[in-house]
């Protein structure tokens with residue numbers, strides 16, 4: 010997991026719960042770096058899991074909700090950090106449709122170590138898009154947050170339905186995004 | 190509670206740590222970048238040299254190609270779409286005789302003589318319009334020095350990216366080939382002209398039998414114009430149906446490349462049929478493939494007509510000869526039968542109790558009848574000679590005896606005239622020669638009668654002189670010399686002509702047919718000599734001829750006069766078959782005098798009935814009879830009754846071939862009517878004594894059948910006799926082996942020997958013997974049966990060898 014994700018996570022806890030809680034979270038979690046992350050570095054995914062689990066305990070907030078909140082928050086940050094991905098794009102669904110085949114591909118070029126999920130798009134019609142999430146990581150609610158953040162960013166009213174599709178030991182999740 | 194300061198401290202610490210981490214990452218990244226840069230430079234360098242290498246290789250290759258094209262002995266050039274030269278190689282420049290800069294920018298037609306422009310242009314515009322990528326064409330060019338060369342050119346039309354064409358052409362100087370072709374064409378044309386001038390009609394057909402060329406003479410021959418024939422099937426238009434098969438055969442031969450000459454008829458336009466000789470030969474294209482055939486037709490209609498006319502004429506002539514012969518035979522039968530009766534009855538009359546006057550009359554009848562018979566014989570002989578049907582029958586003969594007999598015959602007449610007839614015989618002459626005694630007798634008798642006719646006083650002499658003598662042959666000169674009126678020079682010329690006698694009046698004065706000398710001359714000629722005459726008026730005549738005769742020894746066939754009278758026929762049982770009562774009565778009287786026991790039958794059928802129930806020693810059989818003739822009866826006696834009683838034919842037919850017919854029917858001998866009683870007795874005696882046993886043997890036990898041998902050797906007699914000699918030599922060895930095998934009761938050796946002789950036996954033995962050999966071959970155990978067959982085979986093989994010796 011890229012350092013930037015951790016830094017943004019701490020930025021969020023700072024903003025939402027205060028610096029004191031962030032310190033508490035760092036000292037309580039088992040982290041590979043004692044909490045020192047640089048944006049360009051790459052760190053174990055387990056660090057993020059540990060942070061999310063402890064925050065959920067301290068604040069008594071379900072993990073899913075935390076993930077979702079982080080997604081919403083992070084999307085705005087992506088807008089800030091990766092401005093060029095947003096050039097010429099005006100529609101939320103178009104943007105979401107392009108994650109798999111454009112944005113995450115460019116991300117992989119920038120950070121070859123990045124471990125990115127599959128976000129297979131299926132454009133049903135002008136106002137409907139299905140994204141199928143497939144990953145080693147259980148970050149479907151993080152994805153949901155990112156989608157919500159995206160809709161918010163583009164000022165789009167849409168209904169997002171999340172349905173898991175299980176096969177073997179893995180569970181894919183299908184997001185059905187329908188403009189309202 | 191952590192103080193804000195502590196928090197900040199901690200954060201600073203983390204920031205520092207993160208910064209060091211970030212710097213380390215940055216450091217690593219820049220090193221990585223540096224190293225990558227180095228690698229990139231290296232790759233770059235490699236790429237450069239690689240590109241340089243490739244470039245020089247390409248330049249090299251192109252140079253090679255260019256040199257290759259430049260130095261190629263073929264003409265290679267390119268033009269643009271409109272035919273303007275854009276490139277031309279050295280060979281092209283050399284052949285054209287122009288400079289390179291004189292050609293580049295010129296149209297390629299510039300090199301082609303004006304009169305060929307259209308054909309060449311047409312050819313290539315067709316290629317362009319059909320979008321054919323490649324083509325081959327031959328055309329002439331004119332080089333700078335003005336001589337004409339032929340070029341065979343392959344042209345490729347290559348579409349460039351912009352849609353226009355480039356033309357790449359590869360040409361070769363084919364002037365020599367072209368000249369050769371032209372030479373061949375011209376000489377072909379020349380020969381055609383020659384043949385045409387020889388009045389021969391030429392026709393060319395392809396392998397489908399479609400007419401592809403017709404020459405003027407052929408159109409004249411058939412009446413069809415060239416246009417009417419071209420493209421048609423030759424057989425359909427020209428050939429009458431009945432010649433289809435033969436023509437197809439000839440066509441097959443032609444497909445094999447075989448030329449043939451044959452006669453056939455062809456249908457002309459006006460439906461007339463003409464006979465032609467066709468000489469057909471296949472002809473070939475450049476690659477030696479048969480592409481058709483050329484037929485040369487010679488009109489032989491006139492010749493054919495002549496041939497058929499001639500054939501018809503010949504047939505007619507032959508037919509008329511046949512009718513003539515038949516007429517003669519009939520006539521001779523009609524005359525001889527009653528003559529036979531007259532002479533016979535007269536003989537009986539003479540021997541009976543007559544007064545002197547009556548005896549005189551009877552003797553006159555006899556001499557008249559005899560001279561009539563001579564005339565008839567003359568006429569018959571003459572017609573036979575005319576028809577070329579007279580054949581000599583040389584047998585061992587005593588010349589002296591023949592001559593003495595002649596004198597004897599004429600002595601009565603000569604004495605009447607008071608003419609002594611003397612014989613001067615050279616005693617060096619051998620006592621027996623191979624000669625037709627009857628005909629020699631006839632010749633001399635003719636000459637004698639002739640001499641007697643024309644001689645009134647003095648003498649007639651027969652001279653028989655030995656001219657020369659060799660080991661086997663003697664040349665003997667016969668002369669009849671008279672002291673008669675002689676012949677004028679003119680008469681000598683005509684004396685041998687038919688129906689001509691010394692004077693027109695001779696026939697009236699002297700009688701006779703006037704054929705005697707003519708017949709004698711022919712007979713002498715047939716004996717390979719010439720009858721000549723030396724004479725002068727009132728000086729008498731000498732008729733003479735010289736024969737070259739083979740000496741020979743006495744055989745059974747020669748019977749001396751004394752012996753004839755000695756014949757003993759006492760007690761012989763005779764069946765007399767004749768429909769003529771008088772004839773029967775006469776023969777009966779003769780035979781009774783000799784003590785024969787006689788039965789009579791009126792025809793073949795009655796004869797067979799008698800033969801079935803009685804046994805006879807001899808059968809005397811007339812040939813022509815009602816109900817059943819002699820031939821038929823004989824066949825039944827031999828083939829159905831299986832009897833081998835000797836049969837003598839009594840025939841009034843003097844027709845040649847009758848004797849053969851008699852023998853073929855199975856008769857033993859024949860006697861021509863009229864015959865004297867001495868002749869009859871002699872014949873009967875001879876047949877009973879000799880022929881009976883021999884014929885019987887032949888008929889019953891012959892084991893010989895050489896049909897297969899004859900077939901296998903296709904009638905080659907020399908080869909057959911070779912085979913037979915070989916068998917005569919080899920067979921006895923095998924027979925010996927078989928005999929010892931039989932005595933040792935060894936079936937295997939016997940079977941082996943049979944197996945060995947089987948192939949040769951098949952060629953010469955009758956089927957029953959062949960079957961026996963085959964049976965022995967297959968036997969595997971010894972018993973009484975094998976012993977009996979073995980013994981039979983051995984004895985039969987021995988007889989077979991004897992028979993083989995005989996046929997050899």
Ligand code: HEM
Pocket residue numbers: 010011012014087088091094105108112116122123124125126128140144145146147148149151152153155156159
């Ligand atoms: C400008 C837009 C975006 C950028 C630059 C971006 C970039 C990234 C980066 C850098 C990571 C971390 C990967 C790592 O460090 O191993 C990530 C992960 C992820 N991203 Fe995006 N992302 C974008 C938009 C989105 C959106 C709109 C979605 C949701 C539909 C999405 C779904 C995810 C998820 C679910 C992960 C977590 C990894 C996982 O589940 O395997 N991203 N993204």
